[in-house]
Amino acid sequence: MAKRVQLVLNQDVIKLGRTGDLVEVAPGYARNYLIPQKMAVHATAGILKQVERRREKERQRQLELKQQAQELKTALENVGSLTIAKQVGEGDAIFGTVTDREVAALVQQVIGQEIDRRGITLPDISKTGTYNADIKLHPEVTATVEVQVVPE
Template sequence: MAKRVQLVLSKDISKLGRAGDLVEVAPGYARNYLLPQGLAVHTTPGILKQVERRREEERQRLLEQKREAETVKAALEKAGRFSISKQVGENDAIFGTVTDREVVEIIANVTGHEIDRRGVTVPDIHKLGSYKVDIKLHPEVTATVDVQVVALK
């Protein structure tokens, strides 16, 4: 069986890797497709150093994003309870529902932190009361805030 060839990808290739990744492929695949198309280059000590440097930069960037997410989580928990006013009908039922956009807007007004609404998980809210809302700030950092739904005066 032929040995594998080590290459560094120049472009993203589905099911193989992203640009800058170090991959091992069959020699025929490398010789007949990846190298002639300019999708990969042979590894050299200099290129391996570049790959390691890029990995370290990416790791540092991800750590910084996690630190920022934890800072925002601390600010949200410090702010405590957020209050949303809604028009009320009979039996404390609200007209409509509380949406993720409303939650993001009230958080931005109170804390000044912009949050991606796609990371906000709002339970079904159809009555006045206090509810827990989960906010995913980072793949490893999730904040839970209290949202108080009160009657519009």
């Protein structure tokens, strides 16, 4: 069996690794595909140091993002409940539904900070009342906000 070659990936390669990963591949794969396509470079001491510095910067950036998400979570929990007015029919049934866009717009209006509507998880809201909405601010930080649906 041929000797394996160590490379550092410059970009994500499917079924091989992510950017900055140290991988061992067959020499032909490295010589004929990865290196000419500029997807990888030979692993040297200097390049490994660069990769380590990049990883440390990324780790610091992720810590900052998590800290910002924690602060946003605290601000959301201090708000109390968000009130949304909807048209009501018989039996306190609302017309339409409460959407994540409405909740995101209300949060931006109340705390002045924009949040991603795709991170908002709402229960099925079909009547007036109080519901809990989960807002994912970071992969490790989720805030729970009380949404109160009232008649218009």
